[in-house]
Amino acid sequence: DAMVIQNPRYQVTQFGKPVTLSCSQTLNHNVMYWYQQKSSQAPKLLFHYYDKDFNNEADTPDNFQSRRPNTSFCFLDIRSPGLGDAAMYLCATSMDRSHNQPQHFGDGTRLSIL
Amino acid sequence: GEDVEQSLFLSVREGDSSVINCTYTDSSSTYLYWYKQEPGAGLQLLTYIFSNMDMKQDQRLTVLLNKKDKHLSLRIADTQTGDSAIYFCAERENYGGSQGNLIFGKGTKLSVKP
Numbered sequence: 001d002a003m004v005i006q007n008p009r010y011q012v013t014q015f016g017k018p019v020t021l022s023c024s025q026t027l028n029h030n031v032m033y034w035y036q037q038k039s040s041q042a043p044k045l046l047f048h049y050y051d052k053d054f055n056n057e058a059d060t061p062d063n064f065q066s067r068r069p070n071t072s073f074c075f076l077d078i079r080s081p082g083l084g085d086a087a088m089y090l091c092a093t094s095m096d097r098s099h100n101q102p103q104h105f106g107d108g109t110r111l112s113i114l
Numbered sequence: 115g116e117d118v119e120q121s122l123f124l125s126v127r128e129g130d131s132s133v134i135n136c137t138y139t140d141s142s143s144t145y146l147y148w149y150k151q152e153p154g155a156g157l158q159l160l161t162y163i164f165s166n167m168d169m170k171q172d173q174r175l176t177v178l179l180n181k182k183d184k185h186l187s188l189r190i191a192d193t194q195t196g197d198s199a200i201y202f203c204a205e206r207e208n209y210g211g212s213q214g215n216l217i218f219g220k221g222t223k224l225s226v227k228p
Contacts, residue, residue, distance in 0.1 A: 006156070042202065042218035043157070057215075090156050100145060100164070103216060105156040 023091030136203030
């Protein structure tokens with residue numbers, strides 16, 4: 001039944017070692033988002049894809065990249081994770097960017113940095 | 115810029131009603147959302163309200179919107195222990211008809227005591 005699926009649920013990586021988080025969706029939505037959520041904070045948008053168009057937030061560090069090879073999949077790549085990148089990473093989708101289209105979230109991947 | 119404010123904590127007894135409050139700053143917001151986040155999980159869309167509505171009811175959930183005061187509330191009737199979670203209020207940025215990102219509050223942690 002899960003419509004937005006994130007793998008893995010928990011990821012541990014070493015300081016500076018590249019890591020990739022995965023998101024897939026069965027909703028056939030056009031938009032896919034990546035958020036970073038640190039403990040006791042609101043989710044912070046990193047970037048989103050509208051179809052194949054990539055939209056980066058102005059304050060997203062260059063260390064964070066994303067790929068969307070097809071409608072169903074979207075990846076978050078962290079090139080050189082630092083200790084400050086330890087967080088929950090949430091993927092979300094919406095049909096489009098219209099105001100009446102809510103975002104649907106996955107269960108997140110909790111990233112730990114050793 | 116846009117801002118969404120919520121109180122951080124609310125504690126109620128099982129069976130009582132819970133009321134979670136939120137204020138927002140963007141008077142042009144067209145849709146306002148409530149999301150629920152259980153420990154270690156992603157965000158679950160609970161309900162949303164269009165700005166031309168004052169109230170929306172969905173089973174145990176009632177959303178009230180006071181557009182003049184930019185105040186939104188979520189009432190949970192007959193609160194159960196399974197309602198314990200963090201509740202996020204969110205508004206959608208609105209740039210002259212072009213819809214922007216979701217702006218989240220910091221979340222209200224609801225604790226339900228048996």
